[in-house]
Amino acid sequence: MIAVEGLAKTLIGPAHELAILRDVDLTVAAGEIVLIRGRSGSGKSTLLFTLGLLDRPTAGTYELDGIETTTLGDKAFDRLRASHIGYLFQNFYLMPRLTAWENVVLPLDHASTDDRRAGTAWANELVELLQIGHRLHHVPSQLSGGEQQRVGLARALVRRPRLLLADEPTGSLDEATGASIAQLMTQVTHELGITAVVASHDTNLFGPLADREFAVADGTVRELAGRP
Amino acid sequence: MSAARILQLAWRESSSHPLRSVLLVIGVALGIASVTTLVFAGEVAKSFVANQVERATGKPDVALLHITTDTGSKATVGPDEIEMIGAWARAQGAPATPVLTAEQLTVQNPGSGELLAPAVGVDHDLPDLRRVDLVAGRFFDATEGRTAAPVVVIPRPLADRLGGPASALGRHLALGPAGTWGQTHMGAGVEVVGVFDPPLAEDGSAYVPTPLAQAFGAATQQPLDVRFLVGGHDGASGAQVASALRADHAAWTRATSSLEVTRPVLESEAAPSSGDILARVVSAIQIFLALVAAVSLCVGAIGLANVTIMAVGERTREIGIRRACGATATDIRLLVLTETVVLTVAGGLVGTWVAIALTEAMAGALIVLTKDASAAPALPLGIVAFSVAIAAMVGVISGWVPARRASRLPVVDALRVQ
Numbered sequence: 286m287i288a289v290e291g292l293a294k295t296l297i298g299p300a301h302e303l304a305i306l307r308d309v310d311l312t313v314a315a316g317e318i319v320l321i322r323g324r325s326g327s328g329k330s331t332l333l334f335t336l337g338l339l340d341r342p343t344a345g346t347y348e349l350d351g352i353e354t355t356t357l358g359d360k361a362f363d364r365l366r367a368s369h370i371g372y373l374f375q376n377f378y379l380m381p382r383l384t385a386w387e388n389v390v391l392p393l394d395h396a397s398t399d400d401r402r403a404g405t406a407w408a409n410e411l412v413e414l415l416q417i418g419h420r421l422h423h424v425p426s427q428l429s430g431g432e433q434q435r436v437g438l439a440r441a442l443v444r445r446p447r448l449l450l451a452d453e454p455t456g457s458l459d460e461a462t463g464a465s466i467a468q469l470m471t472q473v474t475h476e477l478g479i480t481a482v483v484a485s486h487d488t489n490l491f492g493p494l495a496d497r498e499f500a501v502a503d504g505t506v507r508e509l510a511g512r513p
Numbered sequence: 514m515s516a517a518r519i520l521q522l523a524w525r526e527s528s529s530h531p532l533r534s535v536l537l538v539i540g541v542a543l544g545i546a547s548v549t550t551l552v553f554a555g556e557v558a559k560s561f562v563a564n565q566v567e568r569a570t571g572k573p574d575v576a577l578l579h580i581t582t583d584t585g586s587k588a589t590v591g592p593d594e595i596e597m598i599g600a601w602a603r604a605q606g607a608p609a610t611p612v613l614t615a616e617q618l619t620v621q622n623p624g625s626g627e628l629l630a631p632a633v634g635v636d637h638d639l640p641d642l643r644r645v646d647l648v649a650g651r652f653f654d655a656t657e658g659r660t661a662a663p664v665v666v667i668p669r670p671l672a673d674r675l676g677g678p679a680s681a682l683g684r685h686l687a688l689g690p691a692g693t694w695g696q697t698h699m700g701a702g703v704e705v706v707g708v709f710d711p712p713l714a715e716d717g718s719a720y721v722p723t724p725l726a727q728a729f730g731a732a733t734q735q736p737l738d739v740r741f742l743v744g745g746h747d748g749a750s751g752a753q754v755a756s757a758l759r760a761d762h763a764a765w766t767r768a769t770s771s772l773e774v775t776r777p778v779l780e781s782e783a784a785p786s787s788g789d790i791l792a793r794v795v796s797a798i799q800i801f802l803a804l805v806a807a808v809s810l811c812v813g814a815i816g817l818a819n820v821t822i823m824a825v826g827e828r829t830r831e832i833g834i835r836r837a838c839g840a841t842a843t844d845i846r847l848l849v850l851t852e853t854v855v856l857t858v859a860g861g862l863v864g865t866w867v868a869i870a871l872t873e874a875m876a877g878a879l880i881v882l883t884k885d886a887s888a889a890p891a892l893p894l895g896i897v898a899f900s901v902a903i904a905a906m907v908g909v910i911s912g913w914v915p916a917r918r919a920s921r922l923p924v925v926d927a928l929r930v931q
Contacts, residue, residue: 339837339924360841367839378834378928382529392838394522395514444839 286448286480287313287336292345294331294504305331307504309345313480313497315447318471320491321484323501329484330452332501336482337450338366350447367395371441371479373470375453377433379425379440385432386412386421389439396444404443411439415469431462438470442477449474449481455490467491514844523851533824534856537817541860541904542867544810549868549892549900550875551806555799556890557875561882562795595723595739605757608744610636610643613726615735620665620719623687623702630671631718632688634726634737642742645720649678650707653722661724663688666707668717678708688721689729810907818911821853825915832919833927846920853912854905861904865897 292309295302305328313319323329334340335347338354341362347354350369357365371392379388389412393404412418415435425433434454441449454470455463471494474481485491492498498509527534595611602609613634620629637658639645645652649672653664665686672681685702703721711717730737825832832845840848872892 334925337837339928360843363836363839363841366837367841372837374928378830378837380831380834391835394518395835395839395841395844398515440838 286315286317286350287311287482288346288348289336290346292335292342292347294328294335294340295343304504306335306342306506309506311499311506313482315480316475316478317496318474318481318483318494320488320495320498321482321501321506322486322488322498323484324486327501328504329501332506333450333452333482333484336448337370337372338362367392367444369447371444371446371449373434373437373441373449373451373454375456377425377430377437377457379433379436381425384422384424385417385428385436388425388436389421389443391440392444400444404445407445408439408443411442414473415439429462430458431466434458434462434466435469438466438473442473442479445477447480449479451481451483451485453485454483455485455487463487464490467494514840514847519844519847519851520855522848523855526848526852527855530824533820537820537856538860538863540813540816541857541907542864544806544813544907545861545864545900545904546867546871548803548806548810548903549865549896550871551802552799552896553868553872553890553892554875555795555802557872557879558799559795560890561879595727598741602741602743607757608638608642609741610638610641611723612639612740612742613723613730614718614738614740615726615730615733617689617733617735618721618726618729619689620667620671620703620721621687621689623685626687629674629686629719630668632665632721632726633718634723634729635720636723639720639742642744644712646710648672648708648710650682650705652707652709652720658722659724661722661728663703663725664706664722665703666709666720667705668711668719669708670711670717671719672705672708675705681705681708686719688725689733810903814907814911817853817857817907818914821849821912821915822918825849825919828919829922829927829930832922833924833930836922836924837928842920846916849916849919850909850912853915854908857904857908857911858901861901861907864904865900868892868900869897 289309289311292306292311293304294306295304309332321329321332331340335342336349338349342355345355349365352365354362354365379385380391383391386408389408390405393401393408396404412421415438417432417435417439420428420432420436425436428436434457438454441451449470451470455466458466467490470481470483473479483491483495488498499506500509595613599609599611611634614631618632618634620632621627622629637653637655640652645666647666648669650666652666653662656662657664665688667675667681667686669678672678675681675684682705684705686705687702703725709720726737729735835845835848836842869892876890
């Protein structure tokens, strides 16, 4: 599903260059759940943004579902992101003025009419699956953190992505709620056969749920052989 | 993303900021209403000036061709010549009608022979070329004009002397010098069929049909002074048409020199009228006012662009979220652009509605001032369509830069904005 080779991301400033990621090699098979762990500022989020086609690497290659992404034009790049990737953010990133339901179906705003029709039916199933059916008419400020993240998860899955990227998905939640979200997320991705890459420093929570773990440190990525 | 979907989203976004959207709509509406109303106000002013000048002089955009014989004297010009010249002028595309005068052609009191007013022979189509404000009765029709019917249309001062317009209608007056042609040839005299307000600059002659004046000239051996009123044509003024006719006629008379005594020589007496000059001044003022309004509209557009840029700045994270959720850069650009266009078109429609209300009020005031329902111009549909198009253009121009900026925001940076 994911094949990254020699990937680098360097920020070029007026006075100096800052290497965020260096020579990253990473492969993830379809349906796998992978945990990326590392300290704050280690480059986890940048790796996720790059894998999620929100940013382009400065060097290396990145093949997603058999498509080499580094050579794609902007439009094809955007379309591939829309069709293949769903995001779950630490801070939920819900639209504050939209209701929970409107947030869930937000990605369908940019889909074709047929996809929107099918996506709406699927969104109805998702909200029941994620147990937020009773909160659909509330705006984010009226929802708890756990409910907001469930809305975020439903939104990430509403276009049936091939790859789910979660950046510290439980970082803003208490332990119990975080555990429930982690459980729900892995359950749903397994059931739907979605590949998931989770960036989290909470190895106790996601470690047991992930198929493999990678550690990010100083811009380099290495796979951890011994699972806890 | 389909156009309908973009419109729907743009409307949702606009309606989620009601105060900002309403203020923007009001701003654009005021600009559009100002431009439209000021342009129309210029039309009203021109119309008012033209109306007043026309009322004062009785000469709208019409030139006078004065016909004399080749000897320079006012020898009798017969019916054939008048018909020939009229047909010839009309063949050039110029509306023309003859005006016949003679020194002793007058209307008189049939009993006492008191001279009441001078009379002129005119065709029934005179009101097409020269303002005739009827206050009672009617103008003589085509049949009466062709058959030398004994009818007369008199000026209001004369009607007042006869007891008022209503009393004057149906009265019979004598035509010509008392005791001569009038009594000999007219029998019961000419019947008053209409009363009109003469132009302020003229004392006012009574109008009789052209054949009647010609019969008078033939019977009394009075030389007729023949003039032709010539109207504008195809954008040319009456004076320009008259000049062209005169030049054309000069060439024609050289080619047909066998027409000797009755060969007419045309002499233009036309000059730019005070009405023309005033209309030009009003046009200049109109352009100036429209420019002022256009500048205010431009200032409004810049303000709109500024507000949109600020709104885009406020929504940076939302834009990042949309991009992360599948929106392409084009989607974002179209969305922001459509939002501004929706608001400005809404403003344009509101402004047009306000302008229509204001212009109707102006037109009503003009009718009251001039007492002439035909004096008020209608708001041309072209101006309405132009206003809405301008509003849409303002939306595109003011939304283009913010839309471009929004679509070029790096997604990661947009998501990280607090």
